[in-house]
Amino acid sequence: MKKEAQLFKSLADETRLRILWLLMAREELCVCDIMGVLGITQSKASRHLRYLYHLGWVTDRREGVWMNYRLSVPPGSPEDKQLKLLADILSSRPEAQALKDRLEQWLAGKDQKDRAAACQCS
Amino acid sequence: MRAEARSFKSLADETRLKILWLLSGTEEVCVCDVIEVLKITQSKASRHLRYLYHLGWVTDRRDGLWMNYRLTVTSGSPREKLLKLLSEMLAPQPEAQALRGQLAHILEAKQDSQFARGLKPDRKKSPQSLPET
Numbered sequence: 001m002k003k004e005a006q007l008f009k010s011l012a013d014e015t016r017l018r019i020l021w022l023l024m025a026r027e028e029l030c031v032c033d034i035m036g037v038l039g040i041t042q043s044k045a046s047r048h049l050r051y052l053y054h055l056g057w058v059t060d061r062r063e064g065v066w067m068n069y070r071l072s073v074p075p076g077s078p079e080d081k082q083l084k085l086l087a088d089i090l091s092s093r094p095e096a097q098a099l100k101d102r103l104e105q106w107l108a109g110k111d112q113k114d115r116a117a118a119c120q121c122s
Numbered sequence: 123m124r125a126e127a128r129s130f131k132s133l134a135d136e137t138r139l140k141i142l143w144l145l146s147g148t149e150e151v152c153v154c155d156v157i158e159v160l161k162i163t164q165s166k167a168s169r170h171l172r173y174l175y176h177l178g179w180v181t182d183r184r185d186g187l188w189m190n191y192r193l194t195v196t197s198g199s200p201r202e203k204l205l206k207l208l209s210e211m212l213a214p215q216p217e218a219q220a221l222r223g224q225l226a227h228i229l230e231a232k233q234d235s236q237f238a239r240g241l242k243p244d245r246k247k248s249p250q251s252l253p254e255t
Binding site for chain 1: 123124126127128130131133134135136138139140143200203204207208210211212215217218
């Protein structure tokens with residue numbers, strides 16, 4: 001039953017909970033996205049993401065200087081059920097909805113910047 | 123989202139997980155039952171039960187020397203869903219089933235001895251009539 005306790009421990013921290021919530025909304029997120037949306041330092045974001053990585057919640061993919069993360073829980077696994085429960089509990093919370101809105105805004109802003117940069121280059 | 127993190131933290135410890143598992147399988151447990159089933163000290167059992175009490179998972183009832191605890195989770199609440207998930211995760215595990223089996227055994231033995239004492243009302247207050255452990 002140590003394993004189950006450890007699984008619940010993954011969700012026993014507010015920042016990790018928020019990170020998982022954001023990852024559920026998108027296929028993949030960059031550490032920089034997590035930092036920007038949650039307003040936390042890179043070291044804090046990376047620390048929690050590495051924690052989740054080592055417990056098998058996420059996989060990583062390097063892209064230039066940044067690491068990208070995506071959820072990697074097998075369907076039907078205890079982790080998958082925990083995430084579904086988390087989504088169920090949080091979906092009714094205004095705070096959680098606000099976080100998703102902030103993520104959309106952040107990604108839209110990033111998109112614009114990317115496009116502006118591409119225009120300048122060509 | 124702090125409240126949710128705190129709820130998950132209640133289950134982030136192996137002993138608390140086991141205590142909640144025992145509590146969700148029966149109406150009420152005595153600290154003495156928890157001590158015996160989980161083979162932990164009274165101070166450890168009480169510490170975790172008080173933790174759960176302060177977070178609102180359980181209510182307490184004093185019965186002589188011992189404190190008794192029962193779950194106080196409202197139906198449909200996030201915590202109830204959390205307990206359901208826990209049950210779903212633990213039910214297929216022999217280790218978890220063994221714990222519930224032990225608890226049932228202890229509770230049964232207690233009931234038997236209470237019944238036996240009931241048959242001899244004059245011995246009701248004698249110390250020998252305390253349930254054996």
